[in-house]
Amino acid sequence: MSALDKKIDALIQDFASELNALVREAALEAVREALGESSGGPAKSGRAMRRGRSRSTASKKAAKATRRASKRPGKRSPRQINSMMARILKVIETSPGQSIAEIAKALGAQTRDLTLPMRKLKAEGLIRTQGQKRATRYYPSKRRKSS
Structure with missing residues (x-):
């Protein structure tokens, strides 16, 4: 194996391990969020805190509702x-x-x-x-x- 191949292989290994760590962290955060625990991430806004959701969850739900509403224009008379x-x-x-x-x-x-x-x-x-x-x-x- 040439030196260039070894460098490429090392970069790929580093990238894969970093990606693996991020995926695990995201999965852990999703489980915490589902259980209602604090994820240790950014603080909730006052409005989101009153609802018991993180800001990202609230905005995701709003975006999903908007998409759903745009697909259904309503029943015709x-x-x-x-x-x-x-x-x-x-x-x-x-x-x-x-x-x-x-x-x-x-x-x-x-x-x-x-x-x-x-x-x-x-x-x-x-x-x-x-x-x-x-x-x-x-x-x-x-x-x-x-x-």
């Missing part, structure tokens, strides 16, 4: 869904044979916002489909119900 169904039906009648992505682009909406109204339109027999999965094309139904 039946009026909004019916409005979207009417808009979708109009697009399908004017230009049949489009994919859901093309319909979404024409409406200025996202495809995930169209899935429920599309299912309802199909269940009511107002539209029919041809193809499967991403190759699905939408057409007005031949046996349309009278309005």
Whole structure:
């Protein structure tokens, strides 16, 4: 083994042992925090102390709640869904044979916002489909119900 290889090997060993020590310390701190013991780290702020959490835990929970809230925009009302169904039906009648992505682009909406109204339109027999999965094309139904 050359001198350069020995130096590289020594640096890798030092790095690995330092990393191992940090991982153990983090695991120990997590256990202490779970048990409610003081970790000997930075002092808690007054607000976090009243809640019984460290500042980092409080901020982590707030960040997690924000992420969760941003994923769920809320339930749409039946009026909004019916409005979207009417808009979708109009697009399908004017230009049949489009994919859901093309319909979404024409409406200025996202495809995930169209899935429920599309299912309802199909269940009511107002539209029919041809193809499967991403190759699905939408057409007005031949046996349309009278309005």
